Amino acid sequence: MTLSHDVLIVGGGGAGLRAAIAVTDDDPRLSVAIVSKVYPMRSHTVSAEGGAAAVIRPDDSLDEHAYDTISGGDWLCAQDAVEIFVKEAPEELLRLEHWGCPWSRDPDGRVAVRPFGGMRKMRTWFAADKTGFHLLHTLFQTSLQCDRIARYDEWYVTKLLVDDGRVAGVVAVELISGRIEAITAKAVILCTGGCGQIYPFTTNAAIKTGDGMGLAYRAGAPLKDMEFVQYHPTGLPFTGILITEAARAEGGWLINKDGYRYLQDYDLGTPSPTPVLRSMELGPRDRLSQAFVKEVEKGRTVDTPYGPVVHLDLRHLGETVIDARLPFVRELCRSYEDIDPVRELIRVRPVVHYMMGGVHTDVHGATPLEGLFAAGETACVTINGANRLGSNSLSELLVFGARAGRAAASYASGVRGTGGAVRPGVWAQAEEERRRLERDLLGRDDGKEPISVIRQEMRATMEEGAGIYRSRDSLAKAADKLSALQARFRCARLDDRSRTFNTQLLAALELSFMLDVAESIVHCALLREESRGAHQRVDFPLRDDRRFLANSLVCRDADGSRRVEYLPVTITRWPPGERVYGR
Amino acid sequence: MADRITLRVTRYRPESDTEPTAQEYDIPLRKEWVVLDGLNHIKDHLDGTLSYRWSCRMGVCGSCGMIVNGEPKLTCATFLKEYAPGPIRIEPLSNFPIVRDLVVDIGDFMRKLPRVKPWLIRSEQERPAKEEHLQLPAEREEYEQFSMCINCMLCYSACPVYALDQDFLGPAAIALAQRYNLDSRDQGSAERMDVLSSADGIWACTFVGECSAVCPKDVDPAGAIQRYKFTAAMDALKTLLLPRGAR
Numbered sequence: 001m002t003l004s005h006d007v008l009i010v011g012g013g014g015a016g017l018r019a020a021i022a023v024t025d026d027d028p029r030l031s032v033a034i035v036s037k038v039y040p041m042r043s044h045t046v047s048a049e050g051g052a053a054a055v056i057r058p059d060d061s062l063d064e065h066a067y068d069t070i071s072g073g074d075w076l077c078a079q080d081a082v083e084i085f086v087k088e089a090p091e092e093l094l095r096l097e098h099w100g101c102p103w104s105r106d107p108d109g110r111v112a113v114r115p116f117g118g119m120r121k122m123r124t125w126f127a128a129d130k131t132g133f134h135l136l137h138t139l140f141q142t143s144l145q146c147d148r149i150a151r152y153d154e155w156y157v158t159k160l161l162v163d164d165g166r167v168a169g170v171v172a173v174e175l176i177s178g179r180i181e182a183i184t185a186k187a188v189i190l191c192t193g194g195c196g197q198i199y200p201f202t203t204n205a206a207i208k209t210g211d212g213m214g215l216a217y218r219a220g221a222p223l224k225d226m227e228f229v230q231y232h233p234t235g236l237p238f239t240g241i242l243i244t245e246a247a248r249a250e251g252g253w254l255i256n257k258d259g260y261r262y263l264q265d266y267d268l269g270t271p272s273p274t275p276v277l278r279s280m281e282l283g284p285r286d287r288l289s290q291a292f293v294k295e296v297e298k299g300r301t302v303d304t305p306y307g308p309v310v311h312l313d314l315r316h317l318g319e320t321v322i323d324a325r326l327p328f329v330r331e332l333c334r335s336y337e338d339i340d341p342v343r344e345l346i347r348v349r350p351v352v353h354y355m356m357g358g359v360h361t362d363v364h365g366a367t368p369l370e371g372l373f374a375a376g377e378t379a380c381v382t383i384n385g386a387n388r389l390g391s392n393s394l395s396e397l398l399v400f401g402a403r404a405g406r407a408a409a410s411y412a413s414g415v416r417g418t419g420g421a422v423r424p425g426v427w428a429q430a431e432e433e434r435r436r437l438e439r440d441l442l443g444r445d446d447g448k449e450p451i452s453v454i455r456q457e458m459r460a461t462m463e464e465g466a467g468i469y470r471s472r473d474s475l476a477k478a479a480d481k482l483s484a485l486q487a488r489f490r491c492a493r494l495d496d497r498s499r500t501f502n503t504q505l506l507a508a509l510e511l512s513f514m515l516d517v518a519e520s521i522v523h524c525a526l527l528r529e530e531s532r533g534a535h536q537r538v539d540f541p542l543r544d545d546r547r548f549l550a551n552s553l554v555c556r557d558a559d560g561s562r563r564v565e566y567l568p569v570t571i572t573r574w575p576p577g578e579r580v581y582g583r
Numbered sequence: 584m585a586d587r588i589t590l591r592v593t594r595y596r597p598e599s600d601t602e603p604t605a606q607e608y609d610i611p612l613r614k615e616w617v618v619l620d621g622l623n624h625i626k627d628h629l630d631g632t633l634s635y636r637w638s639c640r641m642g643v644c645g646s647c648g649m650i651v652n653g654e655p656k657l658t659c660a661t662f663l664k665e666y667a668p669g670p671i672r673i674e675p676l677s678n679f680p681i682v683r684d685l686v687v688d689i690g691d692f693m694r695k696l697p698r699v700k701p702w703l704i705r706s707e708q709e710r711p712a713k714e715e716h717l718q719l720p721a722e723r724e725e726y727e728q729f730s731m732c733i734n735c736m737l738c739y740s741a742c743p744v745y746a747l748d749q750d751f752l753g754p755a756a757i758a759l760a761q762r763y764n765l766d767s768r769d770q771g772s773a774e775r776m777d778v779l780s781s782a783d784g785i786w787a788c789t790f791v792g793e794c795s796a797v798c799p800k801d802v803d804p805a806g807a808i809q810r811y812k813f814t815a816a817m818d819a820l821k822t823l824l825l826p827r828g829a830r
Binding site: 336 | 597615638684686730
């Protein structure tokens with residue numbers, strides 16, 4: 001059986017679904033398919049809580065959204081891409097409204113907006129505090145009316161097929177049957193999300209294992225800005241469940257063990273009873289997570305069995321506001337912490353949340369590898385720079401999901417015009433991948449240790465070596481350890497021989513991608529000898545625009561060696577300056 | 584609280600087993616662990632061949648529904664300590680074919696979803712891209728509850744009608760149709776009526792209410808079905824009694 005499509009999308013979350021709809025809108029003759037390792041409505045977009053940013057109010061402007069984004073990203077954002085992003089975000093959020101997204105409303109029936117960290121105007125659209133859930137289900141349900149979008153639900157892509165410098169499709173495993181198939185395509189769009197699972201403590205779902213980044217990297221496409229890993233300042237201890245920034249936007253306070261709003265000690269402004277934009281609790285995530293570490297060093301945090309915590313205080317907001325604006329926060333605190341935020345403090349600590357880096361793309365989602373596109377957290381268009389602002393990611397996956405869909409459609413139409421038959425070399429590659437999966441993984445009988453041990457050590461290594469603060473020493477140690485783990489992975493034990501829903505095989509393939517992604521993060525972090533945004537080097541504490549006003553590109557050469565290059569940051573109208581919050 | 588607990592977990596591998604069996608695992612009992620943490624402990628430390636679905640671990644992706652001591656539950660939101668001293672029976676969701684171990688085939692639901700047209704239908708031309716449809720907070724509240732479904736399939740697993748008749752559209756699909764019917768922006772309720780009012784639609788429901796009892800998100804599918812029965816009955820009555828122009 002030959003499985004073939006014009007455009008193949010890997011990942012069925014927000015970016016993938018938006019891209020699929022864009023392809024069908026752009027050229028109804030094209031055959032488009034989504035391959036996803038979970039049913040699309042299970043995708044991790046579902047967990048996003050706080051909202052999606054787009055200028056809609058008359059007192060706001062595109063330039064202000066652009067400036068907030070660029071300064072929030074510590075001037076590492078591609079400013080041309082940011083300008084496109086802020087301009088198209090309102091159109092995309094309105095489109096979601098037209099598709100039925102249940103945005104929260106003002107009393108007059110218009111879409112409501114709330115403040116968010118690092119944003120100087122109120123421009124975050126929200127659906128209570130389940131914005132990602134509603135956005136994903138709206139997109140998925142909207143996609144159902146288009147029966148030309150084929151779906152491979154619960155299929156896992158293991159390899160990109162590349163022919164003569166051009167993408168030709170993928171190899172994928174159908175989980176329910178275990179069959180391994182080549183699916184050929186003229187264009188492939190990677191929309192697989194982030195890779196929080198390479199760290200021990202993360203808001204990211206179990207499925208966030210960097211698959212798309214790994215697939216692209218192995219196919220020779222560069223990854224960009226991988227050293228920038230976002231820690232969200234407010235995760236629940238033990239579970240890592242996210243308590244949305246919206247809790248602070250609605251007026252929540254961060255206090256240390258003395259009940260003191262400690263952010264005032266970190267150049268983030270002075271406390272005020274009601275929220276002030278771009279100040280204190282509404283500062284950017286990188287600065288808030290760094291302040292937490294300093295509080296730990298000063299002994300002003302509270303010790304728990306799951307490490308030090310500070311408190312998020314919502315009590316003064318009252319039950320009515322919490323139930324109307326933050327019902328999910330209350331539900332999560334009751335379920336997982338056994339407390340009621342209406343009356344009690346919430347224990348929180350920084351938690352790995354988002355990858356600013358990803359597969360290098362241009363503003364059309366195109367990667368340097370012909371026919372390969374990427375969008376969403378998997379990709380790095382470079383609108384987030386060294387630190388993403390809260391509520392920019394949902395808007396990003398819509399804007400650039402749609403752009404990647406249109407660009408891939410246009411590319412695939414062009415290739416179709418020229419014939420574009422699949423050449424024998426592609427089948428040979430697919431056959432080789434099938435052998436690797438069957439012989440090297442499913443047929444392995446001499447393995448030593450379980451993959452869970454290697455995975456756990458990888459996670460500990462990343463937190464230890466490439467956490468909120470890094471140094472040459474910590475990163476070099478992490479690099480050595482990861483390389484040892486790579487070797488151990490090749491001898492790991494796999495005892496599940498079944499072809500039916502073999503989640504051990506899946507976990508092994510995911511771990512293999514995670515190890516590659518982890519190495520790329522550590523390697524780029526080692527080479528960036530400055531502190532910028534989420535990348536803080538204790539041995540190089542200052543930003544160094546002379547050497548590092550540049551995006552890093554890490555690339556795997558054909559011989560397996562790693563190469564890092566730097567691209568100058570695209571500056572249009574906002575020359576690098578000081579990041580100022582609260583003053 | 585004892586520091587260990589036994590999980591009695593359904594195992595089934597179609598290549599080698601003729602029918603499902605139960606396998607016991609002794610795991611630590613920690614107060615902060617949910618049932619899913621127990622399964623992950625088994626998978627990582629005791630038996631890497633156990634298969635089950637999970638993802639978000641915060642009760643919103645809908646992947647990890649199973650039967651825990653006879654009741655459909657989201658295992659990421661169900662604490663082990665509630666079942667101490669155990670043992671705890673963990674079985675795959677009822678009313679679906681078992682694929683393997685705790686994994687069931689929900690293809691039937693996925694095929695039913697598009698039949699209820701769960702998308703916004705507008706009979707007029709779409710508004711220009713520059714403006715939103717106005718919707719008052721009270722209008723949003725009208726359908727909000729039915730928009731909270733995470734498709735976890737607990738309601739299908741609990742539904743006695745679906746157990747007997749797999750053609751029944753089922754609680755979640757009908758609640759989702761109502762979510763759009765009740766949305767002030769939607770004009771598609773007439774288009775959804777054929778499938779909802781068919782023999783496999785609302786009239787198959789005998790109003791046992793199990794679906795609403797097990798729903799982890801308080802969606803109340805039984806309420807959605809009852810409410811739609813009233814709408815459909817009124818509509819049928821109007822068709823009988825009123826001249827065409829007055830309907």
